[in-house]
Amino acid sequence: MEFSVFTGQANEVTADCLVVTLDQSGALSASAAAVDSASNGFIKARVDEGDIKGAPGKTLLLPAVSGIAARRVLLVGSGEGEASTVTAGKIVQAVAASVASIKGRIAVDLTALASEKFPQAWWAEQLVLAIHAAQYRFTATKPEKEEAPKADALTWIGEDVTTALTIADAKGLGTSWAKDLGNMPPNICTPTYLAEEAERLSDEAGFSCRVYDESELDAMGAGAFVSVSKGSVEPGKIIIMEYKGAGDEAPHMIVGKGITFDTGGISLKPGAKMDEMKYDMCGAASILGTMKTIAELKPAINIVAVITSAENMPAGNASKPGDVVTTLSGQTVEILNTDAEGRLVLCDALTLAIGEYKPQTCVDVATLTGACMAALGKVNSGLFTEDEALATELLSAGQYSGDRVWRLPLEEDYQAGLDSNFADMANIGGPLAGATTAACFLSRYTKDTRWAHVDIAGPAWGGDGTSKNSTGRPVPLLTTYLLNKAS
Ligand code: BES
Ligand code: MN
Ligand code: ZN
Numbered sequence: 001m002e003f004s005v006f007t008g009q010a011n012e013v014t015a016d017c018l019v020v021t022l023d024q025s026g027a028l029s030a031s032a033a034a035v036d037s038a039s040n041g042f043i044k045a046r047v048d049e050g051d052i053k054g055a056p057g058k059t060l061l062l063p064a065v066s067g068i069a070a071r072r073v074l075l076v077g078s079g080e081g082e083a084s085t086v087t088a089g090k091i092v093q094a095v096a097a098s099v100a101s102i103k104g105r106i107a108v109d110l111t112a113l114a115s116e117k118f119p120q121a122w123w124a125e126q127l128v129l130a131i132h133a134a135q136y137r138f139t140a141t142k143p144e145k146e147e148a149p150k151a152d153a154l155t156w157i158g159e160d161v162t163t164a165l166t167i168a169d170a171k172g173l174g175t176s177w178a179k180d181l182g183n184m185p186p187n188i189c190t191p192t193y194l195a196e197e198a199e200r201l202s203d204e205a206g207f208s209c210r211v212y213d214e215s216e217l218d219a220m221g222a223g224a225f226v227s228v229s230k231g232s233v234e235p236g237k238i239i240i241m242e243y244k245g246a247g248d249e250a251p252h253m254i255v256g257k258g259i260t261f262d263t264g265g266i267s268l269k270p271g272a273k274m275d276e277m278k279y280d281m282c283g284a285a286s287i288l289g290t291m292k293t294i295a296e297l298k299p300a301i302n303i304v305a306v307i308t309s310a311e312n313m314p315a316g317n318a319s320k321p322g323d324v325v326t327t328l329s330g331q332t333v334e335i336l337n338t339d340a341e342g343r344l345v346l347c348d349a350l351t352l353a354i355g356e357y358k359p360q361t362c363v364d365v366a367t368l369t370g371a372c373m374a375a376l377g378k379v380n381s382g383l384f385t386e387d388e389a390l391a392t393e394l395l396s397a398g399q400y401s402g403d404r405v406w407r408l409p410l411e412e413d414y415q416a417g418l419d420s421n422f423a424d425m426a427n428i429g430g431p432l433a434g435a436t437t438a439a440c441f442l443s444r445y446t447k448d449t450r451w452a453h454v455d456i457a458g459p460a461w462g463g464d465g466t467s468k469n470s471t472g473r474p475v476p477l478l479t480t481y482l483l484n485k486a487s
Contacts, residue, residue, distance in 0.1 A: 001128070002153040003165040006107065010157055011038035011068045016104035017061075017151075018070035019095055021112050022047065022054045024080040029112035031157065032075065039067040043075065055079060057090035059098050070107060074098050082115045088126070089402055096130030103149040106131075109157040121164035124156050126402065128165060129476065132172030138183045138469070170296035171479045175472035178282070178289030182461060182470025186261040186278040191229075191237040191309035194258055194284055198239045198307065201288065205243070205295030212238040212352070214310075222348035223325040224333055228341040229310035231265060231318025236310030238349050240356075243294055243303045245486070251302035252485060253359035254478055255349060257342045257366035258284025258309030265312050265338030266320050280342070282460035282470060283365040284309055289475040290482070299486035304357045308349035312341045324423045328352055329445055334423035342368045343438055344427060347445040354449050361390060361450045363481070364442065365474055366457075371434030372408070373458035380406035381459050381474060384439035385452035394452055394481055403476035405454060408435060415440050 006013050010020055010031035020032040026047050028036055036043035042065050046052065052060040056079030065073045076095055079087050091113070099106045108127060114120045135150055156165065181189060181197070195211045202209035214235040218226045222238075229236030239258075242251070259280035263269060269277065284307040291305050319325070323335045325344075328351040333344070346364060354362060365381075372382040381398075383405040385391050391407060398405040417429030417437045425444065429437025439453045459473045 001131070001169055003162065003169070004155045005160050005162060006155045006157045009034045010109045011035045013069055013107040013155060013157060015070040015107035015155055017072040017074055017099050017102045017106050018068070019074045019076060019099065019106065019108040019110070021076050021078040021110060022052070023078050024054045026054050029078070029109070031109035031111065035065065035068055035073060039065045042066065043073070046075070052077065056083070056087040057094035059094050061098060072102070078113050083113055083118060085399070085402070088118055092123070092126045092130045095127060096134040099151050100131050100134035101149050102151050104151065105153040105155060106151045107155040107157055111158040120159045121161045122400070124161040124164045125168040128154065128168035129172050129175070132176055136176050136179055138180060140180060140184060167297060167483065170293045171476060173296060174289035174293035174479060175475040177292050178285040178472040178475045179470040181285035181288060182279055182282045182472070189278070189281065190234045190260050190311065191258065192235065194260070194281065194288070194307055194309050195237045195239050197288060198241055201291060201295065202241050205291070207291065207295070208242045210240045217348070220328060221326065222328040222352065224327040224344040225308065225310065225348040227319040227323065227325045227335060228265070228312055228344050231315040232311035232313040234260070234311045236345070238352060239307040239309065240353055241291055241305040243291065243305070245298055245300050246302045249302050250360045251304040251357055252482060253304045253306065253353060253357060253362040254287055254290060255306040255308065255346065255353065255362065255364040256283035256285070256287035257281070257346055257368065258307045259342060259345065260309060260311050262312045262339070262341065263314055265318050265341060266314050267337045267339040268314055269339060276461065276468070279461040279470060280367050281309065282367050283456060285470070286365055286473065286475045286478060289472060290478040293475065293479045294482065297483070299483055301482060301486035303482060304353060304359060306349055306353045308345040310345050312338070327445070331425065331444065332423040334420040334426045336426045337428045340427045340438070342366050343441045346442055350442065350445045354446065359449065362446060363394070363452045363454060363478070365454045365478070367460050368455045369435045369438045369457055372455035375408065375435060376406055376458055378458040378462055380404045382435050382455035383407045383452060384410040384436065384455070386410055387450045387452065390450055390452045393484065394454070394477070397481035397484060398477050401476035401480040403473050405477065410436060410439050410443060
């Protein structure tokens with residue numbers, strides 16, 4: 001998308017669609033009033049007749065208003081007073097839904113909505129992301145018969161928000177790519193495919209990229225990773241990309257779970273909706289999406305991005321409940337349930353990458369537990385950390401981006417749930433606090449590192465039937481968090 005900033009009056013801007021606002025009482029914003037007076041009261045007449053009242057996110061598309069330069073006008077309700085996080089989201093999504101499929105240039109005047117909490121740059125960023133989302137289509141396995149019309153240029157009326165627009169466009173690109181990877185069928189999106197995509201991105205962006213294959217990991221002693229991967233004919237991989245934008249400073253690490261299909265293994269999952277377990281690599285997808293955004297923006301920060309990828313299958317040579325394996329850290333694990341495989345592939349990846357790169361901070365993202373989704377639904381991801389500063393940074397990145405996280409406990413008292421009489425720990429706790437016991441398991445592999453775990457089981461995908469779709473989350477969270485660190 002092409003961007004520009006316009007500092008004149010809304011009625012003078014040349015565009016295929018001009019977006020202006022009115023509030024809940026029907027009062028026109030300054031920009032809507034300018035359009036109204038240039039068009040002999042055309043807007044006011046529509047409001048007086050009750051065509052639109054100004055509730056947040058209500059829209060009215062008016063074709064060819066006489067007296068103004070733009071070819072259409074979209075009126076948008078802004079609600080009452082200062083927008084809240086929820087109403088702001090509604091407004092931006094309503095605008096995007098209306099304009100994303102208008103061919104050509106969109107000009108938007110949302111200046112009346114800016115507040116201290118949500119300045120113009122925030123509205124600009126959210127709008128660009130919402131347009132990316134509204135224009136997203138998955139076409140890899142079902143091409144569109146005809147390409148839909150698309151807005152491809154945006155004029156921001158108001159302050160110079162060029163930087164915000166550029167950042168948002170890069171975040172949108174990364175998020176859409178994460179959606180594509182998530183939606184890709186599991187016979188195509190295998191660990192090998194993820195490694196090839198990581199190598200392709202790294203070549204384009206100048207990242208270094210190292211792929212550890214299953215046999216190498218086996219030889220190194222990554223017994224937890226291999227215990228998951230060995231039951232599949234698709235070879236597992238741990239993929240490590242490195243971006244250097246800040247000299248020799250210790251890197252910030254992000255790690256994603258990439259189970260390209262989770263059958264549960266010998267602890268087989270029920271059949272209903274099992275297709276959705278292709279989304280069990282959405283953590284990995286968001287790592288790639290985030291690195292795509294980083295490749296576009298080249299911020300001043302060092303990042304190490306890790307993907308731990310395998311297919312979890314039942315097979316003659318698959319792990320069995322009761323197996324005891326030795327992890328790369330040397331700690332042993334009794335596998336009581338082969339469906340708790342995410343933590344097994346993550347623990348060895350964490351040991352390997354933390355040992356190799358000694359990061360300043362480490363954040364892992366994983367579709368780890370149904371329990372987290374039961375607790376938080378699809379609105380918030382679960383955030384687990386004992387590092388208060390890291391928690392604050394992630395919570396605020398979530399609030400700013402709308403890709404929200406909610407903190408759940410990671411207290412010592414929960415660790416005993418993992419006790420095993422045959423190994424250092426079991427891979428599952430009891431029936432209670434399942435999201436926390438999973439985080440407790442990971443904490444045993446990140447001991448001396450500033451680390452946070454984000455359970456994205458709820459937010460990573462949504463819908464049902466024909467609305468089933470990857471959300472691209474947590475790319476907005478991770479990119480916002482990392483860019484904040486760089487600035
Ligand atoms: N990938 C699943 C978690 C999941 C389930 C995410 C449904 C999103 C929707 C994970 O590997 C898993 O199976 N976890 C088990 C853990 C249990 C055996 C302790 C779960 O949550 O049931
Ligand atoms: Mn599982
Ligand atoms: Zn899983």
